[in-house]
Amino acid sequence: MLKRVNKSPFTAVAGSEKPSVIACMNRNPALAWMFLWCLSAALMLGFLPRMAMAGSLSSYDLALADAQSKQEPEEDYYEDEMIEDVSDPLEPFNRAMFVFNDKLYFWVLKPVARVYNEILPEPLRLSFKNFFLNLLTPVRAVNCLLQGKPDAFATELGRFVINTTMGVYGFGDAASVCFDIRRKDEDLGQTLGVYGAGPGVYICWPVFGPSNIRDTIGMVGDGFLNPLYFWPQESAYRIGISGFKVVNGTSLELGEYESIKKAAIDPYVAVRDGYQQYRKNKIKE
Structure with missing residues (x-):
């Protein structure tokens, strides 16, 4: 039984019009996106902003924070948790891809995200982020099961039901605000790590950024659980939606990557080691 936290009440959306709306959305994807945008804008004036703010810190945010913390010479940190050496035989390639991604960020992604910031x-923007996080529930839920965490699986299932209904198709994180039910960030890379698979060599992929052999395999596997993979339209729609997701996420993280570059002697090493340590900590959870 869910225990409700003492927060401001939220009203569930009536479902009397749902079948006709879904039918129209299936027939016309453009109309579907227009509907979602208008719905979000309207809800923004009411209770949705509070739910949008809940649980907005992404795993990439945490990875960046971990990388940044490694630039601070805290004595206790180095005594208690030494950073393991990262296997990086592909360093020349990885550094080239790091530079490519760096230029892509500063020349393309950041300018677009800044304009997007001014518009929305x-x-x-947090509501859209919540929508995509809710959409990826199958990835987290399945990996919770694979790791033998039935409670975490039930949590993800409960969050999906609550956020899809009370949170209006996932645009609001009602599960966190109303019931203090937090997201369980699990993926196939972590699942493989739980069963003893090592990270393998470090890889910096163009566009996708820092990874390793294990997490690359996990990323491919998780892709088959991503609902966007089963989008019934042409691949251009999936690419467009994925691009929108990236721009929206970047707009909420502007300045974080810049802070790492400014604080680090070698930004490539800072991001590489920060990613390695972050993934290791996630597997231990």
């Missing part, structure tokens, strides 16, 4: 207010 933060609560609405």
Whole structure:
């Protein structure tokens, strides 16, 4: 039984019009996106901004924070948790891809995200982020099961039901705000690590960024659980939606990568080691 936290009440959306809306959305994808945008803008004026703010810190945010913390010479950190050496035989290639991604960020992604920032207010952008996080529930839920975590699986299932209904198709994180039910970030890379698979060599992929052999395999496997993979339209739609997701996420993280570059003697090493340590900690959870 869910225990409700003492927060402001939220009203569930009536479902009397749902079948006709879904039918129209299936017939016309453009109309579907227009509907979602208008719905989000309207809800932004009400209760949705508070739900959007809940649980907005992504795994990439945490990885960046971990990388940045490694630039701070804290004595206790080095005594208690020494960073393992990262296997990086592909360093020349990885550094080239790091430079490519760096230029892609500063020359393309950041300017686009800044314009996007000026157009949409933060609560609405957080709502879109919540929508995509809710959409990826199958990835987290299945990996919770694979890791033998039935409670975490039930949590993800419960969050999906609550956020899809009370959170209005996942645009609001009602599960966190109303019931204090937090997201369980699990993926196939972590699942492989739980069963003893080592990270393998470090790889910096163009566009995708830092990874390793294990997490690359996991990323491919998780892709088959991503609902966007089964989008019934042409691949151009999936690419467009994925691009929108990246721009929206970047707009909420502007300045974080810049802080790492400014604090690090070698930004490539800072990101590489930060990613390695972050993934190791996630597997231990």
